[in-house]
Amino acid sequence: MNNVKVLLNLFVEYLQIEKSYSQYTVVNYVTEIENFASFMEEQALDHLEEITYNDTRLYLTELHKRKYSRKTISRKVSALRSFFKFLVREGKLDENPFSLVSLPKTEQKTPKFLYEKEIEKLFLVSDCKTPLGQRNQALIEILYGTGMRVSECCNIKLTDLDFHIGTVLVNGKGGKQRYIPFGSYALDALEQYIKEARNTLTSQLSTPDQHTYLFVNHRGTRLTDRGVRHILNELIKKASSTLHIHPHMLRHSFATHLLNEGADMRSVQELLGHVHLSSTQVYTHVTKDHLKRIYMSHHPRA
Structure with a gap:
């Protein structure tokens, strides 16, 4: 062997x-x-x-x-x-014995997402008078406001942000980069966090400019994927005992809400960083239900 x-x-x-x-x-x-x-x-x-x-x-x-x-x-x-x-x-083998093997069809699960009222609860629980509260608020705003993956969020550097035009450069899967716009809520939260909280948290380091990652933990070092999950779990406990979410649900919510409001599929695909449109199309199951409810509620012959 x-x-x-x-x-x-x-x-x-x-x-x-x-x-x-x-x-x-x-x-x-x-x-x-x-x-x-x-x-x-x-x-x-x-x-x-x-x-x-x-x-x-x-x-x-x-x-x-x-x-x-x-x-x-x-x-x-x-x-x-x-x-x-x-x-x-590479010329090591003449043929691929797995080329004719058909993959078993997997069940297409509808992505779980949060309704806008549920999302709003998360935005109200952080104590924005404290450094960690400001950090948490900025974290939620950028995750929901851009739909980026948690791993992508943890890798954002200060130099990736452009506050003038409201965009962030994201390094996605396979080394592929994309620019994602963010709105005024995320912009305000990020500015407050960077000017106040981040400086306070990184002041504990031997050299405050030791790293340039945007999000830091309570020790001033780079925030990890696990750290983000812990933060969200704590915020959810404060927001509601009935909410059961994982970080990726903010990404699902971002995509679902955009499509519900009329965004085209190709634009959402680009924002999410999906290589294939089929990865984005899973969200149409949710939006179809939304459209059906609108139809049944408002059409005179429904």
Whole structure:
């Protein structure tokens, strides 16, 4: 199985350098390929060249026996298909045994979002007289006001903000950049946070200009994804005991509310940083329900 390890190392370099995938994504790919390598050992298959379509079907059967969900199986097959496709491209293999494997259809779940009245509750609970309260207010405003991912938010630097035209430069998945506009509420919250709270929080550092990340924690160092989740959970407790949300729901709410108000799909796709329009189209399930309610409420022959 030595050749698998060598080829896997080449694939990892490809994912990191050419595809600019995050370390988290790379680790997931490696895990799936190593799991398949274990399956090969069980089947006495020593080389990747020996893998046939029948072996891939046998592997799928094994995954189903282990009660994996359709979504999980799709992820595993997708990783292996990419791995073998890379090997064919590099001339290491003649064909991709996973090219003919059809991915199991996954259930399309409607994204969960917050109604505007629920969002408003979150904007009222931060104590904007304190540094952390100002930080929290700016955080909620920018997440909901731009629809960016939490990981993207944590990586914003002060130099990425342009207050003159109200935009932020976001570094998205795969190293792709996009500019997102933000409104007056986010602008006001960000200005207050930067001028007052951020200076106070970073003053604890040995050198206050030690880093230029926008959002910081109570120690003045960069705020992490986990930190954002903790902050939101605390704010939700204060806002309402009936609200159960996760950070991504602010992104879902951003997209849903834009579409409900008439924004076109392509513009929302660009704002969200989706590569494929199909990723944005999941929000139409929500907006269709919204349109139906309007129709039933206002059409004279409904």
